[in-house]
Amino acid sequence: MERYELARERIGEILEEKTVAEPYRDFFIKEAAFLKKVAAVMDHEQEREAWSLGEHQKLNHELYEDVLPENYENSYGNPAYAQKMLGEYGRDFTFLYTELHGTIAYAFEKKIWDLTVGFELFLEIYSAFSQEEIPSEKQVREILVSYVNDYCQDMVEERIREAIDAKDNFAVNIIMDSDLQDVRYLYRFGEFISDDQLQTAEFLNSLSQNEIDEMARTYTEGYRIGFITGRKDITKKKTVNIRYHLGFERMVKAAILQFKEMGLETVIYRHSLHAVNRRNQFRSGFTGGIANPQFDYDHRQDSALFMDSDFVKRKLRAMQTSYDEYEELAAVHGGPAVIETFGETPFSPVSKPESWNFTEAQQKLQLELDNESSQITNRYIKGDERSFTIIAYPVPAIGVKFPEIFREIVKINTLDYKKYQTIQQTIIDTLDTCEWVEVKGKGDNETDMLIHLHTLTDPKKQTNFENCVADVNIPVGEVFTSPVLAGTGGTLHVSQVYLNGLQFRDLKLVFDCGQVIDYTCSNFESEEENRKYIEDNILYHHPKIAMGEFAIGTNTTAYVAAQKYQIADKLPILIAEKMGPHFAVGDTCYSWAEDTPVFNPDGKEIIARDNEISEMRKDDPGLAYFGCHTDITIPYDELGSIRTVDDEGEMTSIIEDGRFVLPGTEGLNEPFEEQ
Structure with a gap:
């Protein structure tokens, strides 16, 4: 002092x-x-x-x-x-x-x-x-x-502590002690408050307590069910981390109380502000409005100032000693429960040569740091014992129909998962009869992908695809797998997609042996800038990055709502990935928990939890993980077909011309007919 x-x-x-x-x-x-x-x-x-x-x-x-x-x-x-x-x-x-x-x-x-x-x-x-x-x-x-260097230990230690310690929590205290009907409480957080935060809080104040409780219940139950479907014991956990955007405090307060009923105290920490802890322009933790996304983007690689091998060793040592100190708190931490927002004005950044930018050597050091950091975290907050959930809601910037769109998203987030579970099982049963899936675009979409699936040694007890209903990944609506990399290849193309808040136009990724070997987009005039944009924000400077997931989205209700309100370009990947087939580059969906058995509701074990990259964890975990997982969706209106291919080359159609044609999936076309 x-x-x-x-x-x-x-x-x-x-x-x-x-x-x-x-x-x-x-x-x-x-x-x-x-x-x-x-x-x-x-x-x-x-x-x-x-x-x-x-x-x-x-x-x-x-x-x-x-x-x-x-x-x-x-x-x-x-x-x-x-x-x-x-x-x-x-x-x-x-x-x-x-x-x-x-x-x-x-x-x-x-x-x-x-x-x-x-x-x-x-x-x-x-x-x-x-x-x-x-x-x-x-x-x-x-x-x-x-x-x-002098303060690295202190900054890292505090960051780790605040992520798992529920004691004297700044944000939780504001939420639980404030009169949330009086929106002045928003200005106690110290974040930038835009019209979106203010109007979101005012809108939530117009909802009944029952409506708020139901929104929170969808979210907290998704978290709880995630532990059950993953066959993990939630009773061993004592804390949960809520990550959200300011304005949703009424829902968050209800969630805090519901988590308490499950025996979980809530931890809420702010997004990182010290350069030691910041990672790119992404915000992990609670945040207010972004005063200027270009400012965040300009400073995404400020750590280039100090990134060298000594710093990497220093930060890893700081993480290790900090987790040692808070080992007991880490062991009982259950993982994050995330509330995303969407509808903000689309942002396409300007790349500035005056910004700090990593050299090639620093990019490799950052990858090493990410890899080793993930391994340290996983030793203390074990991947096979933790879970998560994630849900998304619009903010007023989405347009004058915000209240109507908000209620539509609430409806989408609470769709009848039993109906989807049954239809998705029909798709999975067909997919499990083949070793290949072909995905093609239509019109100007140049997608032409062939996906290689794992071989089922006991089809009566095994499956390749997870039947994803509304638990960790809300809303319902996808079946997904980790492909075999050998034999997986082709061109993935989308006319426009938003990934982590950034717009990509005419994005093309070329795969061979399941890994990206070429890439381009049309955001910038020069090809060099376009490639760097992808390297910075999709590939994260990995010389090669694998396809960690292939999925078929089934949430046609969300797709039709996006068309009706003309918000397809503003939807988060959480919803957009359910609106067509999607491909994720980076880690598999099961990273750090590949050895934990996962089962579908029909009792079959999902055996496609590994690929040739993740299997290297057995010898060297440093080679097995990318530290990222980026989903890229082809919307139904750009989709020509999805077909299974058997060993004789015989095909079975699941989707043709953007519509489901597999017998038993007709119900998914109903929202299209109501347009």
């Missing part, structure tokens, strides 16, 4: 000083003013309790305004602007800017340590530029790298 007070006082003095020369002084003055405002946030918490909604909104806007799209062109958070103004120091200062930006959240959570080390980092670099001879770019970078 002493260090914090000294740092805060010193930052206040900077505003009156002219020690640092331009062009650097402008950066320090602006950041000092920002940090002074952040410190005031923590100091005046009790005063804000009496504030009006407008006053909360004003502060929230002031804290995040610098990165908003309308201001971003002249923000030091923009690597292009930072380099324009500060030359060779640009990337270092834009890194510092982003690290300091996280102090907003720390002030609201009263995380004095995090505030202090951020303030002190700022002051150290300010002091370096206050000397007669300014530091070299290399010296500035060394200060930043030292900061990362």
Whole structure:
């Protein structure tokens, strides 16, 4: 606390000083003013309790305004602007800017340590530029790298603890203690609050408690049933992690209470803010609105500043010692329960050369870090003992019909799983008679794939495909398998798809022996940029990446709703994957739990849990996993056919011209007829 007070006082003095020369002084003055405002946030918490909604909104806007799209062109958070103004120091200062930006959240959570080390980092670099001879770019970078290395253990340890420890949970306390009818509570989290969060909270407040409870029950029961279908003992678990977007607190509060009935305490942690823990632009944990997705994208590889073999060893050592310390908490953690949102304005990023970007050597180090991190986590939160569930809802940005669309999604999330289970079993019974599946596009869609299935040695007791109903993966509507890589190949093509919030246009992946050997899209003018976009956001820089899953989506109700409301381009992959065949690149659906038997409702064991890559875990786990799983769906309107192929080349059609034709599946076409 002493260090914090000294740092805060010193930052206040900077505003009156002219020690640092331009062009650097402008950066320090602006950041000092920002940090002074952040410190005031923590100091005046009790005063804000009496504030009006407008006053909360004003502060929230002031804290995040610098990165908003309308201001971003002249923000030091923009690597292009930072380099324009500060030359060779640009990337270092834009890194510092982003690290300091996280102090907003720390002030609201009263995380004095995090505030202090951020303030002190700022002051150290300010002091370096206050000397007669300014530091070299290399010296500035060394200060930043030292900061990362000095505090790596602390930052990693806190991240691991907050993910599994339900004690004194900041977000849970807000949710359980606030009057959720008074939407001012949203401004207690310290996240950016856009119209989406505000209007979502207001909409949920218009629903009855029974409606809220039923939404939560679909979600929590999916989690519980996931343990049952996976033949895992939920009674051994004591905590569950809820990940969600602000605005859904009424549903989350109901879920917390329902999980408590199951004997589970809820853990809710914020998405990572320290560069040590951030991974790409993706947010894992609770989050508010994204003030500017381009800002997040520009800083997705900020760890290139410090990524070297020493850092990899340091972070892995920090993870190991932290999990050792919290071993008991990790052993009773059940896994995540995720609420996704969709409907936000589609984002197609601009790739900036001024951003931090991994070298080829750093990409390999990141892969090594991801691999080893996954293995450490799996040793303490065992894959064959944990489960998960995931569900998605729209936000108001989806359009003026938001309330209508929201209720349609609730309907889709609660479809009669028994009906789907029966129809999907019919599809599986046919698929189990063959060793190959052919998938072809129609019209301009160039898809032409051949999928090789595992051989069933005892068809009466074995199956290749999982009958997926509404448990871990809500809504219902798919049968899926892990293909044999040898013999699996062809071209996968989709005209447009959104993956992890990013738009891909005319995406093509070419497979040979089940692995991607070529790829392109049409997002950018140059082929080099298109390939890099795919390498960054689908392949994750693996020299070769395997097909981990092939599935047939059966949720035609979701597809028809998407067409009716013209929201197909805004649906999350969670729903989109149920609207046609999909292929996942990366790990199988059973990664880290391949040796755990999995059974369909008919009692047959799903034997297709491995492929030639994952089987290498027996000798070297480092070679067996990619650390990613990205689903890519061909929508029904781009789909020509799905046919099984037997050893004699005889074919049986499951889908022709985007419609189900296999006897016993006719019910799946009913939503099409109601269009």
